[in-house]
Amino acid sequence: MIESEQTMQTNTSTPEVPCLFCAKPRTLPRGRTSGEDGTLYPLRICEACGTVFLWPSPSAEQLRTAYATGYYGEGATKFGRWIERLRDAFATLRARQLRRPLAEGACILDIGCGDGRLLRSFQNTGRYELHGIELPGPAAERAAKIPAIHLHLGTLEATELPPASFDLITLVHVFEHLPRPRETLDQLTRLVRPGGRLFLAFPNIRSWQVRVFGEDWFHLDPPRHLNLVPPQAVTAYLQSRGFRLLAARHLCLEQNTYGWLQSALNRADHHRNFLYERLKRNRSYLPDRGAAIVLAHAALAGLMLGPALLLDLASAGAGAGATVELLFERSATT
Numbered sequence: 316m317i318e319s320e321q322t323m324q325t326n327t328s329t330p331e332v333p334c335l336f337c338a339k340p341r342t343l344p345r346g347r348t349s350g351e352d353g354t355l356y357p358l359r360i361c362e363a364c365g366t367v368f369l370w371p372s373p374s375a376e377q378l379r380t381a382y383a384t385g386y387y388g389e390g391a392t393k394f395g396r397w398i399e400r401l402r403d404a405f406a407t408l409r410a411r412q413l414r415r416p417l418a419e420g421a422c423i424l425d426i427g428c429g430d431g432r433l434l435r436s437f438q439n440t441g442r443y444e445l446h447g448i449e450l451p452g453p454a455a456e457r458a459a460k461i462p463a464i465h466l467h468l469g470t471l472e473a474t475e476l477p478p479a480s481f482d483l484i485t486l487v488h489v490f491e492h493l494p495r496p497r498e499t500l501d502q503l504t505r506l507v508r509p510g511g512r513l514f515l516a517f518p519n520i521r522s523w524q525v526r527v528f529g530e531d532w533f534h535l536d537p538p539r540h541l542n543l544v545p546p547q548a549v550t551a552y553l554q555s556r557g558f559r560l561l562a563a564r565h566l567c568l569e570q571n572t573y574g575w576l577q578s579a580l581n582r583a584d585h586h587r588n589f590l591y592e593r594l595k596r597n598r599s600y601l602p603d604r605g606a607a608i609v610l611a612h613a614a615l616a617g618l619m620l621g622p623a624l625l626l627d628l629a630s631a632g633a634g635a636g637a638t639v640e641l642l643f644e645r646s647a648t649t
């Protein structure tokens with residue numbers, strides 16, 4: 316074990332680590348970022364496409380621990396009641412926007428569907444054939460309780476789905492978790508029917524929040540976010556595969572506003588995501604910290620909310636939002 320760790324450390328200093336996205340050989344060290352447990356994860360950046368990725372890749376044990384410790388929330392839902400209602404409202408809004416071109420009976424696939432919230436929102440807005448893919452765990456157990464969803468437990472790679480069969484495929488904050496993002500895009504391009512759509516929402520490594528907060532950026536989220544591919548690189552790749560970019564949205568209040576608040580708290584406190592974990596009711600994270608510290612974090616976040624909203628608007632206007640939503644359409648002739 317020690318030997319293999321040493322080998323991995325040696326690899327970080329060599330320039331021949333290929334890019335996790337474009338596979339070109341020239342990547343450079345780009346600092347380190349701390350996980351919630353204090354583990355430092357080295358980052359690399361690709362000179363060709365600008366993708367930032369964790370290298371060495373986190374071990375299976377590190378990933379298992381990171382997803383097990385309250386990632387999906389400790390209770391029947393991920394967050395408390397009011398935040399869950401807010402998330403429902405955002406999901407409903409997203410479903411209403413994405414359903415516009417869909418005919419009745421359209422086939423929708425949500426990859427990494429979590430608790431099935433977005434699919435449930437589609438169900439509430441029309442009659443569709445709904446498919447979700449999720450790894451076994453608490454979130455999938457919640458999704459399994461929604462009868463209208465065809466739930467596929469496991470990974471996309473292990474799921475047998477007919478090619479060119481989906482009118483809409485969505486990945487909402489899933490792409491950055493993928494160990495082989497380009498290969499996954501290849502699979503998706505085969506699953507979308509000609510004229511069908513692909514929707515991706517993911518963190519933007521070229522955002523203002525990255526420039527301001529660097530390794531303290533909330534959406535780095537090590538070790539769970541394995542890749543941060545620039546939106547421009549994702550777009551260029553999908554265009555080369557016969558897709559057309561219909562819309563690129565940088566204003567995402569659900570994700571970006573809180574990113575400012577938690578990134579600033581990460582910078583001030585150095586215990587990554589403390590308030591965020593408390594909002595998820597994850598009491599196993601820093602259990603000895605009392606209510607006074609939680610209140611101090613919440614008060615600081617409250618004070619920063621107004622400026623954060625203004626920064627959100629400004630960064631979205633500059634095309635540098637903390638997360639982006641990209642909507643593509645597959646050419647009808649491919």
Ligand SMILES: [Zn+2]
Nearest residue numbers: 334337361364
């Ligand atoms: Zn690259």
